[in-house]
Amino acid sequence: xxxxxxxxxxxxxxxxxxxxxxxxxxxxxxxxxxxxxxxxxxxxxxxxxxxxxxxxxxxxxxxxxxxxxxxxxxxxxxxxxxxxxxxxxxxxxxxxxxxxxxxxxxxxxxxxxxxxxxxxxxxxxxxxxxxxxxxxxxxxxxxxxxxxxxxxxxxxxxxxxxxxxxxxxxxxxxxxxxxxxxxxxxxxxxxxxxxxxxxxxxxxxxxxxxxxxxxxxxxxxxxxxxxxxxxxxxxxxxxxxxxxxxxxxxxxxxxxxxxxxxxxxxxxxxxxxxxxxxxxxxxxxxxxxxxxxxxxxxxxxxxxxxxxxxxxxxxxxxxxxxxxxxxxxxxxxxxx
Amino acid sequence: xxxxxxxxxxxxxxxxxxxxxxxxxxxxxxxxxxxxxxxxxxxxxxxxxxxxxxxxxxxxxxxxxxxxxxxxxxxxxxxxxxxxxxxxxxxxxxxxxxxxxxxxxxxxxxxxxxxxxxxxxxxxxxxxxxxxxxxxxxxxxxxxxxxxxxxxxxxxxxxxxxxxxxxxxxxxxxxxxxxxxxxxxxxxxxxxxxxxxxxxxxxxxxxxxxxxxxxxxxxxxxxxxxxxxxxxxxxxxxxxxxxxxxxxxxxxxxxxxxxxxxxxxxxxxxxxxxxxxxxxxxxxxxxxxxxxxxxxxxxxxxxxxxxxxxxxxxxxxxxxxxxxxxxxxxxxxxxxxxxxxxxxxxxxxxxxxxxxxxxxxxxxxxxxxxxxxxxxxxxxxxxxx
Numbered sequence: 001x002x003x004x005x006x007x008x009x010x011x012x013x014x015x016x017x018x019x020x021x022x023x024x025x026x027x028x029x030x031x032x033x034x035x036x037x038x039x040x041x042x043x044x045x046x047x048x049x050x051x052x053x054x055x056x057x058x059x060x061x062x063x064x065x066x067x068x069x070x071x072x073x074x075x076x077x078x079x080x081x082x083x084x085x086x087x088x089x090x091x092x093x094x095x096x097x098x099x100x101x102x103x104x105x106x107x108x109x110x111x112x113x114x115x116x117x118x119x120x121x122x123x124x125x126x127x128x129x130x131x132x133x134x135x136x137x138x139x140x141x142x143x144x145x146x147x148x149x150x151x152x153x154x155x156x157x158x159x160x161x162x163x164x165x166x167x168x169x170x171x172x173x174x175x176x177x178x179x180x181x182x183x184x185x186x187x188x189x190x191x192x193x194x195x196x197x198x199x200x201x202x203x204x205x206x207x208x209x210x211x212x213x214x215x216x217x218x219x220x221x222x223x224x225x226x227x228x229x230x231x232x233x234x235x236x237x238x239x240x241x242x243x244x245x246x247x248x249x250x251x252x253x254x255x256x257x258x259x260x261x262x263x264x265x266x267x268x269x270x271x272x273x274x275x276x277x278x279x280x281x282x283x284x285x286x287x288x289x290x291x292x293x294x295x296x297x298x299x300x301x302x303x304x305x306x307x308x309x310x311x312x313x314x315x316x317x318x319x320x321x322x323x324x325x326x327x328x329x330x331x332x333x334x335x336x
Numbered sequence: 337x338x339x340x341x342x343x344x345x346x347x348x349x350x351x352x353x354x355x356x357x358x359x360x361x362x363x364x365x366x367x368x369x370x371x372x373x374x375x376x377x378x379x380x381x382x383x384x385x386x387x388x389x390x391x392x393x394x395x396x397x398x399x400x401x402x403x404x405x406x407x408x409x410x411x412x413x414x415x416x417x418x419x420x421x422x423x424x425x426x427x428x429x430x431x432x433x434x435x436x437x438x439x440x441x442x443x444x445x446x447x448x449x450x451x452x453x454x455x456x457x458x459x460x461x462x463x464x465x466x467x468x469x470x471x472x473x474x475x476x477x478x479x480x481x482x483x484x485x486x487x488x489x490x491x492x493x494x495x496x497x498x499x500x501x502x503x504x505x506x507x508x509x510x511x512x513x514x515x516x517x518x519x520x521x522x523x524x525x526x527x528x529x530x531x532x533x534x535x536x537x538x539x540x541x542x543x544x545x546x547x548x549x550x551x552x553x554x555x556x557x558x559x560x561x562x563x564x565x566x567x568x569x570x571x572x573x574x575x576x577x578x579x580x581x582x583x584x585x586x587x588x589x590x591x592x593x594x595x596x597x598x599x600x601x602x603x604x605x606x607x608x609x610x611x612x613x614x615x616x617x618x619x620x621x622x623x624x625x626x627x628x629x630x631x632x633x634x635x636x637x638x639x640x641x642x643x644x645x646x647x648x649x650x651x652x653x654x655x656x657x658x659x660x661x662x663x664x665x666x667x668x669x670x671x672x673x674x675x676x677x678x679x680x681x682x683x684x685x686x687x688x689x690x691x692x693x694x695x696x697x698x699x700x701x702x703x704x705x706x707x708x709x710x711x712x713x714x715x716x717x718x719x720x721x
Binding site for chain 2: 012038072092119121167170190214215233235246247248250251254256275276294301305325
């Protein structure tokens, strides 16, 4: 169903972090950007669709005007808004937002770090664009920061702080099916496996809380009102977002899941874990019963590799890319 | 990233160091040199191990480690571990220490990489502590310290959630990133590939608490199971073999962290760089916080009261002849490169390190007594190989 294509070499190997791959497709320029985090550096590759041109860039997590500070990066993700695309980098020190090609930093938000080291680690993790003008980023305290992003310029402001989670945020996702009538616009997940469902707006509203069972939810997606969640015990669960009804439970992987992704136009789901497997699934909605079914389509095994990032390269799921711990390449697969 | 890595780092790296030292010192013991002076006695070996364990598990050292703080560079870790090794009567030359550190790091990397669940990091640490207990069982005072430390570790880490332990593991994986030094024992046991990467099998038991992949269950609106179907998961995973004990004593079940070295096979502790492999990034200047940590850790190591006039025994743990013979030109170049980096780029940091280390040097530095020292006999034996 899929076959392996030529890999893209990156300057550094990928670190073992959840959701450690972000992809941005730029159709007008026939380019795709990829970002992979290595310790305190974001590796960006711009790949032309004809496979002939690759250009590389590296971004460090630095506070502006502080020469010696770098900190470990937890995640880098492209945020697509109607009027602009931004690259958001979340680290131990704070949150940086760049133009999507990584050329200019447009915004810096410092995390509140206490003077003396505390028992708990402090970091930002979990990034998503939401609705037309928000970017949400999670924090280790469980807070979710909501940033208001104007259609251009650097006048980005912190509009709200959502305080519902008590454990470190792992991942955040927005409704990606493009349909306007969905009530739930955002889903946030934490270390304890708790998943919160929100409606965006000037004030975000909590619609539902799906309790975890102390099993970390490391990756989450929201598609057609369905929460798709990947867990540390290798399970994928499908919930109806607003009600919390469990549609399906899959014993998908033998180890911790690190990444989930959805191809919104075709309903394909991608899951990747430390067990070295990437799996492709198909999601089918049955509108009469308002339920979702999941069927298995395909497996790929990346030998001796704990996978940390897996993303579709396009909305149909025609191709997907994978990163692994200690691997200095982005592996690509294309439908046959 | 996690601010609670140091205690586990030192317990596990220190544990590996003790396994290797134990094996190497036994290996020298079995040499059939006719001279009494050339052999490390059982008593010497035990003394070395007791001294190191005593310092590593001292309350002051452990208390420093238990403070929330970042995990710093390899250079800092190596400096502290060298100092730990030198709290005994043994003196390691720099080449030996480098090789020893490489072995320790690759062994711990292997354990962390293969760790089935984040919680099993604790079982790996407890395996090391169980083995350390066995090494010092004849010395009740030191054994007591190990027990106390074990209790403290259980107390601190049992409150960690799986998510927090995974963050700790991810922090350690960043620390080990891009290190692919080949270890002959691992290559022989086929847990490492010739490329230096570890083997990750797609068969065997799943971790405790995980189900074997392959099942899809669907539910109705009331939560009742409506259907089951199976999918081909690839690999051949089997059910979990049950949970190990997280108490002070008990069957850990997990084998990672147990002593892999056996005294009869000293060649198993050979390491080699993968040809062409470069150390990835040049060492950064040590941050102020890192130097502070180093000073605190060094200060907390109480040098055991060794009577002045006692000889220190120099030892070359690994045959330098074999290293050079087995190496490609690349390895020689790597060695030279490392030395260059140390001397040229980090002059300032090296000075700071030397100053701190110097503050704690005993008078032994003056006691270089070349004639009739065990170290020299050992070196002579090595040259004969």
